[in-house]
Amino acid sequence: MALIEYRDALNQAFAEEIERDPNVVLMGEEVAQYDGAYKVTKGLWKKYGDKRVVDTPISEAAFIGMGVGASMLGLRPVIELMFWSFATVAYDQIVNNAGQVRYMSGGLINVPIVIRGPANGGTNVGATHSHTPENWLASIPGLKVVSPVNGYDAKGLMKTAIRDNDPVMFMENTLLYGEKCEVPEDEYLIPLGVADLKREGSDVSLIGHGRSVNTALKAAEILASEHGIEADVLDLRSIRPLDQEAILKTVAKTHRVVLVDESKPFCGVSAQISTLIMELAFDELDAPVRRVCTLDAPAIYSPAVEHLQLPTPDRIIEKVLEIC
Amino acid sequence: MALIEYRDALNQAFAEEIERDPNVVLMGEEVAQYDGAYKVTKGLWKKYGDKRVVDTPISEAAFIGMGVGASMLGLRPVIELMFWSFATVAYDQIVNNAGQVRYMSGGLINVPIVIRGPANGGTNVGATHSHTPENWLASIPGLKVVSPVNGYDAKGLMKTAIRDNDPVMFMENTLLYGEKCEVPEDEYLIPLGVADLKREGSDVSLIGHGRSVNTALKAAEILASEHGIEADVLDLRSIRPLDQEAILKTVAKTHRVVLVDESKPFCGVSAQISTLIMELAFDELDAPVRRVCTLDAPAIYSPAVEHLQLPTPDRIIEKVLEIC
Amino acid sequence: MPKSAVEKQPVDYAKAPINAKLSSEDKLGLLRQMLRIRRFEQTALKFYNVGKMGGFLHVYIGQEAIATGTTSLMGDDDHVITAYRDHGHALAVGMGMNECMAELYGKATGCSKGKGGSMHFFAPDKNYWGGHGIVGGQTPLGLGLAYGIKYKGLKGAALCFLGDGAVNQGCFYESLNMAALFELPVIYIIENNKYSMGTSLQRSSVIDKCLAQRAEAFQIEWAQANGENLYEVRAVTQKAIERAHKESKPMVLEFDTYRYYGHSVADAKHKGGYREEEEIERYKKEHDPLRLFKSILISEKVLSEEQYEAIDAEAKTEASESAKFADESPVPSVESIFDDVYFEVDRQTEAGRTGRFFFND
Amino acid sequence: MPKSAVEKQPVDYAKAPINAKLSSEDKLGLLRQMLRIRRFEQTALKFYNVGKMGGFLHVYIGQEAIATGTTSLMGDDDHVITAYRDHGHALAVGMGMNECMAELYGKATGCSKGKGGSMHFFAPDKNYWGGHGIVGGQTPLGLGLAYGIKYKGLKGAALCFLGDGAVNQGCFYESLNMAALFELPVIYIIENNKYSMGTSLQRSSVIDKCLAQRAEAFQIEWAQANGENLYEVRAVTQKAIERAHKESKPMVLEFDTYRYYGHSVADAKHKGGYREEEEIERYKKEHDPLRLFKSILISEKVLSEEQYEAIDAEAKTEASESAKFADESPVPSVESIFDDVYFEVDRQTEAGRTGRFFFND
Ligand SMILES: Cc1ncc(C[n+]2csc(CCOP(=O)(O)OP(=O)(O)O)c2C)c(N)n1
Ligand SMILES: Cc1ncc(C[n+]2csc(CCOP(=O)(O)OP(=O)(O)O)c2C)c(N)n1
Ligand SMILES: [Mg+2]
Ligand SMILES: [Mg+2]
Secondary structure (H helix, E strand, O other): OEEEEHHHHHHHHHHHHHHHOOOEEEEEOOOOOOOOOOOOOOOHHHHHHHHHEEEOOOOHHHHHHHHHHHHHOOOEEEEEOOOHHHHHHHHHHHHHHHHHHHHHOOOOOOOOOEEEEEOOOOOOOOHHHOOOOHHHHHOOEOEEEEOOOOHHHHHHHHHHHHHOOOOEEEEEOOOOOOOEEEEOOOOOOOOOOOOEEEEOOOOEEEEEOOOHHHHHHHHHHHHHHHHOOOEEEEEOOEEEOEOHHHHHHHHHHHOOEEEEEOOOOOOOHHHHHHHHHHHHHHHHOOOOOEEEEOOOOOOOOOHHHHHHHOOOHHHHHHHHHHHO | OEEEEHHHHHHHHHHHHHHHOOOEEEEEOOOOOOOOOOOOOOOHHHHHHHHHEEEOOOOHHHHHHHHHHHHHOOOEEEEEOOOHHHHHHOHHHHHHHHHHHHHHOOOOOOOOOEEEEEOOOOOOOOHHHOOOOHHHHHOOEOEEEEOOOOHHHHHHHHHHHHHOOOOEEEEEOOOOOOOEEEEOOOOOOOOOOOOEEEEOOOOEEEEEOOOHHHHHHHHHHHHHHHHOOOEEEEEOOEEEOEOHHHHHHHHHHHOOEEEEEOOOOOOOHHHHHHHHHHHHHHHHOOOOOEEEEOOOOOOOOOHHHHHHHOOOHHHHHHHHHHHO | OOOOOOOOHHHHHHHOHHHHOOOHHHHHHHHHHHHHHHHHHHHHHHHHOOOOOOOOOOOOOOOHHHHHHHHOOOOOOOEEEOOOOOHHHHHHOOOOHHHHHHHHOOOOOOOOOOOOOOOOOOEHHHOEOOOOOOOOOHHHHHHHHHHHHHHOOOOOOEEEEEEOOHHHOHHHHHHHHHHHHOOOOEEEEEEEOOEEOOEEHHHHOOOOOOOHHHHHHHOOEEEEEEOOOHHHHHHHHHHHHHHHHHHOOOEEEEEEOOOOOOOOOOOHHHOOOOOOHHHHHHHHHHOOHHHHHHHHHHHOOOOOHHHHHHHHHHHHHHHHHHHHHHHHOOOOOOHHHHOOOOHHHHOOOOHHHOOEOOOOO | OOOOOOOOHHHHHHHOHHHHOOOHHHHHHHHHHHHHHHHHHHHHHHHHOOOOOOOOOOOOOOOHHHHHHHHOOOOOOOEEEOOOOOHHHHHHOOOOHHHHHHHHOOOOOOOOOOOOOOOOOOEHHHOEOOOOOOOOOHHHHHHHHHHHHHHOOOOOOEEEEEEOOHHHOHHHHHHHHHHHHOOOOEEEEEEEOOEEOOEEHHHHOOOOOOOHHHHHHHOOEEEEEEOOOHHHHHHHHHHHHHHHHHHOOOEEEEEEOOOOOOOOOOOHHHOOOOOOHHHHHHHHHHOOHHHHHHHHHHHOOOOOHHHHHHHHHHHHHHHHHHHHHHHHOOOOOOHHHHOOOOHHHHOOOOHHHOOEOOOOO
16 A cells, blocks of 8 residues: 555556556646646656647647547547536537437447546636536436545546546546545556445435545544534445445435535535435435535635635534434 | 417517617527528518627537627627537537626626527437536526426516526427417516416426426326326426425425426436425425436437437326325 | 539549549449439438428438548548538448438437437448537547547548538637647548528638638648539549548548538528529539539440439339338337447446446436 | 847837827836736735635736737727736726735635636726636637627727637637628737747647738738737737727737746746746846836836836835735625625516525525
């Protein structure tokens, strides 16, 4: 085991897959010579050269479409969006070309690409740079969506995503890139569609994905120490495919649920999870499912305020106490 | 009262608002000289000329952004997307420029535009042309989303949308354009955020928007005649703002809910409504909320099959019988 | 508008090496191909109008020389992608009328299992990548095909077709810049039929000589030619393909052409609306690629009237038989709606069996 | 790379009518404006580095002559819109340092109430429409400003600024075609500082003479000029504005310029990474717009060293006072997060009181 940063865990995943499969190519703005805007691809261009690590102009629609087209011929492009927010200028290429071409060809084609980059608020970069598009994209059958909270998961899921034969939207987080965790020296993979119970408890279930899992874990510690409430903390890790069994299991165990989601509440991932529980575990519920989401407005810039727009341990605890 | 088609009701709304306000201008592909791909703007160019009704090149990003920019100077562009599916090539202009500029300017700017066009499946035009983006767009604070089921509502809501000082995403339906209904001769407006109870019943609540309301009404008739079940049929009409009171009222009345939604289930509008009921009316429920959505795959072309991918009276009845 | 090509041009282009080397067999094959496209679509129109199909039907008739001429030059590592007016290209690359007609009928035997429809024909085994409904959306995909070809070290080209209206989608210019920057062997072929739905070229684009000339902004070579003359199409395209193979350089070609029918069958205004009936008639009379090539082959003594009739009869029979095949084919099952969404699910791999993929309760 | 402008060019451009008619007052005003931008940003940098601000800070230093020169020509019906490197344009159109600095601090007294930050300054009362973070996203908005001006029958122009990297966003070309087609008075001004983040122009764009020349593809007039010389910027821009006012025609201008600091403060690689320290030093020494204009005014006997020091001191004081103002200003309340989302809600109109708008339970 080595204690490394989230960004370096991803970096290892890229290096290993580049060496394993000659069809893997990284592309995006500043990913090569500049080492990536957030240094996630640091050193890879130096090591693997122009063919495997490619800088692109600021033309997201063209280079994502290019990746999709190249993948139809068997390449495995791993395409960085400097921010997932910039998916808005390449939306047609993602939704229609990556997402629908297999279906419209009656299964003759598959699109083995990964589109990756940070998708989070909380860094004071304003509304245009703080979108959390996991609900937009997971709502589209044909796409897969992954959102890991730590380096261990990020590496294992990224390697799987690169080997997956369908388009995987991989959502990272600039607030997590610098966080460290233990990552094994030996190769490992983590399947998509398998949630991870990151904390064991029996009184309430906190369910989230991405950075919200950390917030939930913080809340869980306070709930335990100050309120004697023990929380299950379930990390979905992948949103589509979704680990429904793990969700139903924790609901059946605690009968009380608070969903934590750093995206917006309206039609957010939390709305889908809440609905799923309603549909499949209604009778297990001793109380209504509660949600703690990002406050429902565009991301505010003000550093003094934005961190309070995102879910906080306090808001989670408040919700938990309402139903426990 | 006159019995006219949905498309003509919209046409009247445009004509009346063009005459009322010199800042109203219609734009889009084929809206002028061609009378609109679906004849919704028929005769308006002939009558009002080049200044008020404008044909554009196939450049959605540019002409929607142009409309947003012009609206900042006080114009009231009503912009047609030949299909709402084409919003994918103008997504940044809609989400970030129409949707976020007011916020990022601290309220100094407002964007009084309407973006309109059909947003529906069921016409055998394939996956790329059958998107139902109401969940994508309603998930974005800053945007408003409307989806009327008949000509009367369409006219009243369109006139209100044009006068509204925020960006309104107006979602029509090619399967409804030809449907007739009674529309008053005298001017009338219908506010956004007010649902309409289209049928009265006390046993179960069927809630939907757009064309799914017609499907719900058909199901309600069969439920009454064949099963003695009387359904409330609530038409949301506008999705954001949302008439929460009307939803809670019907839930408190029937205690049983089936949501009908022609969009996809994952993070769809139906997921948001289900979650809202969970959050605010959990104790009113005698059974879990059920959903009838479009089958969760890209839109299939096959005319023999696609109509079965959308919600049908049968599937609604099946769900109702599960909980009644 | 191209001057009628009948009088002069054939002479020159027939002499172009790529055409000079054509055997009589080859030439008759090219004629047959154009006839097959026309008869296939006329048959499709007939059955569309009696309700055998749904959605849109965008007919290619009038433009046959372009798909036929360009794709006739393709080698093993050359690839094609186009927009929604895709029947001609599909047949030209060798797809069968049966799977194409069945697709229009929305049958399980269709090339896309009835899931794509008229706008979405595909045949990867024939290097044919569709068939795309979003205007301009295929242009970055064409770039990607070229990227894949180059990445794999193959000598090939990606032929990416688009219309005169599609040139105003921004991703096309993003693609041109990247094609030039990365030196990718993509050939953008603008089929300029003068109209995008009801909008004439003049009302949608500001240009100097032609649309292809916009390539100069990105230092890309371009050429404009008469798309009604199959020899000319082949000669001009051959240069671009050679360039792509030898130098891995992009190029933009523009072919003048014309569609005889409406934008789609729904298009009522195309006659006497946005274009004069007289204009349509003139094109049919003076600029028809089939008439022209027929007269050329007859003057070359490669073809006789009788042969022509025989080939035409064959094409008609093939077309009506494909309609019979389509009509008798089974429709997709409702369950099959969930197939072909995810590769891993279809193959029931470990990945495809892990987690939930579809969310109808 | 522009040859040092010190030796020769001033002579000519100073004589341009638009500059010749400038009073000494005016000239000192222009110098003051450039100095204010530089001192404001240097102060901002200082406090950014001690943690007074969040997010990005894109500094304009080195490019001051462009925002100052172009906006100095604006009349009542001329409008401006730019990208995220927007402090210079904001001050140049007359925004106060206080509201700008307070915005950087994320304070309620900021021009956008602390909601927009560095990339999103706005002042509609000064015809300044931002401040936009999505590269190229402002180019259709600029088109729309021009559309609004023309629709209202006003004689005005929309100045829309973009970077040398932003030219590769497709919506820019869609906008150019529509600007030409509809004859809209939009002037696209490319501030070519040679780099988009760490990518040199050569690695992102394929061009002939310059980026602006791409306008030829749409039959739009263009001009390239030296952005370090305020007189040159004014003279060249004036022609474009006149054209816009008189003929309602678009134009694309490109100004050679250079940014002394990193792309944003986060950009560590800009020195010795993607560009040589020597290059940066040379630009500072030989191509600095402030130095240049100062030397011009001194040679014109309009300015003395003492005056310069006084104006500079003023600017520095104003800047540090704005930092004090920002520091002492209140932060927005958490409740205010829900303000400024919907006009109707903010005004509590009937529409704003009907239905639910926000969805945190
Ligand atoms: C992004 C997008 N906008 C609009 C449409 C609707 N549409 C389909 S075809 C077409 C006209 C295209 O004309 P052209 O590119 O000249 O091709 P042609 O039909 O003449 O072959 C339009 C506007 C679409 N499919 N996609
Ligand atoms: C659509 C989009 N893609 C990428 C980015 C990230 N980004 C911000 S600025 C920038 C470089 C732009 O360079 P240029 O246009 O030359 O302007 P400059 O920074 O030099 O003023 C990039 C890639 C973005 N904000 N928007
Ligand atoms: Mg055309
Ligand atoms: Mg630059």
